[in-house]
Amino acid sequence: MAPSDRTGFAPNSAAARDIEYYLHPFTNLKLHEKNGPLIVNEGKGIYVYDDQGNEIIEGMAGLWCTSLGFGEERLAKVAYEQMLRLPYMQGFTHRSNEVAIDLAEKLIQIAPGAMGKVFFTNSGSEANDTQVKIVWYYNNARGKPEKKKIIGRHKAYHGITLAASSLTGVDYAQKGFDVPLDRFLHVTTPHYWREGQEGESEDEFSTRLAQELDDLIEAEGPDTVAAFIAEPVMGAGGLIPPPAGYFPKIQKVLKKHDVLMIADEVITGFMRTGNMFGCETYDIQPDLISIAKALSSAYLPIGAVMMTNEVYNVLREGGDKFGMWNTGYTYSGHPVSAAVALETLRIYEERDILGHVRSVMDGFQEQMAAHADHPLVGEKRGVGLFAAWELTPDKENKGTFDPARRVAFQMAAFAQANGLIMRALPSDTIALCPPLIISEAEIEETVRRAAKSLDDIYKWVQDEGLV
Ligand SMILES: Cc1ncc(COP(=O)(O)O)c(C=O)c1O
Structure with missing residues (x-):
């Protein structure tokens, strides 16, 4: 089962009340009623913690924005x-x-x-x-x-x-x-x-x-x-x-x-x-x-x-x-x-954040590029501290998936289940844009979780007959 096939929320739970009252920006409204929200109430460094107690790497720094991470006193x-x-x-x-x-x-x-x-x-x-x-x-x-x-x-x-x-x-x-x-x-x-x-x-x-x-x-x-x-x-x-x-x-x-x-x-x-x-x-x-x-x-x-x-x-x-x-x-x-x-x-x-970014960004790009030969990755793109993979069912001809199958969204759901927030972008591109304070070890862990999600989505598209 894909991680997005979730239904059933306890009455009066935060998720149930979210569905009842909160019209979210940029959200598939029907899917939201079925899947409910990811509710995050705390964060520290590059991590956020959901209301189920899971630790998740905020691999997108929110909406490309929390550059100093969470909990900066x-x-x-x-x-x-x-x-x-x-x-x-x-x-x-x-x-x-x-x-x-x-x-x-x-x-x-x-x-x-x-x-x-x-x-x-x-x-x-x-x-x-x-x-x-x-x-x-x-x-x-x-x-x-x-x-x-x-x-x-x-x-x-x-x-x-x-x-x-x-x-x-x-x-x-x-x-x-x-x-x-x-x-x-x-x-x-x-x-x-x-x-x-x-x-x-x-x-x-x-x-x-x-x-x-x-x-x-x-x-x-x-x-x-x-x-x-x-x-x-x-x-x-x-x-x-x-x-x-x-x-x-x-x-x-x-x-x-x-x-x-x-x-x-x-x-x-x-x-x-x-x-x-x-x-x-x-x-x-x-x-x-x-x-x-x-x-x-x-x-x-x-x-x-x-x-x-x-x-x-x-x-x-x-x-x-x-x-x-x-x-x-x-x-x-x-x-x-x-x-x-x-x-x-x-x-x-x-804190010389610019010096820090420059010291870790090449390693980040290289680690993302190391997966460019994955059967689903058409192109790895990026510069500095953001990077993405564009997914394709047909590397040679740069084919595209049926947009209705929302493959990158599905991959983002797998990533979330693997403890990583990634973002689905058009043409089934999946992106990372971590807080600028991310350490080398945290970059390794981020890309490891992203790569695991890549394997998960590959299995899913195979099971669904999309490749
Ligand atoms: C390049 C660019 N310009 C403008 C905006 C809009 O900013 P806001 O969401 O703060 O209105 C965004 C948001 O992601 C953006 O990426």
Whole structure:
């Protein structure tokens, strides 16, 4: 029996009450009523503990976010102290608080490229939604009201507010919600293994994608295209690092057409790729950056948009046309979230988390790559401290499973039964993105449990006649 074939919950148990009252985000609702939730109430280091007392490695750092792992007392303490001192202060109409100021200053100091200003949000989706508003306002302020289209990539994930889910290019986050809205376009996923043509080198593939972008901008009219948005490494769409030369070629096209480059660093930011930001790893010079998640190690919700002073100056001048800069959130620059984020950044530096990531990431990638010849693994992908296997029933022809059989989801269920949280991504990709504090020994144990789950799913697909 597969571990997901579970039914029957004690009346009034937490699981029964969950099913009764809690509508979960991104969840198969009927399956949830049958299988119930995994209820986790405690965590320490890279481990979480479910309500049955099982110890589980959080192999995804939550949703790519708990970079410092669980139970970090310094973050709890700083939140407590900040709550007592000043639990809230707004940022509207010239009001401020010193913690948010300190955080903005620190972010500008460590940001890649030439960022000049920070605008605070509560999440990655809000950051990307704000990017759309900034880009539209920017071109209205410049007297280019037609220059509004934003280009993303198929399989990109940028969040789920209306505008962010229009930037998003994974169909699972769009079906049924009447998005993308108008003025949002998508180009080919930069996935060489699946999208590269016969005999085409990786570099040639990148050249072709840059040409595709150029052709699209020309066809739409450069005066109608405002921005291009990209995750340095595509995450939720399948954990896809860019092919060689991709971003420099893409940015040449953007420059030619006066199109802004938005880097969505919501999961790649803060050392995940082995540098402080993914922009450094892939030679990206953004005009705007979105961050969230590991900014506070997910201990409190906070996100931000960072922008160059060139962009800021246009917003500033826009005030003469439109009045004040009239956008913002009640919790923009929330002092408690800001204090936790600042402390997170201090811990990163004091413990040299970047040095640690660099010291363990090659071993992690090698251990994941050691299973690339498993009969089910079509491609092993990854960089820094995240990696994935794309599963295939037919390695030679890069075949795909019937999506209805949800093979990667089934593998995630086996992994959970083996004491490891993994994440199923599109095209039956299965990912790991452990907390950055993971030790070498813990990496070995994580990959061992992942490999055991690979064997379990292989047996399952054989039993089901899927291979
Ligand atoms: C690259 C990227 N951008 C944006 C988001 C949305 O962030 P949030 O869920 O905080 O709204 C995510 C979430 O996973 C993400 O991976």
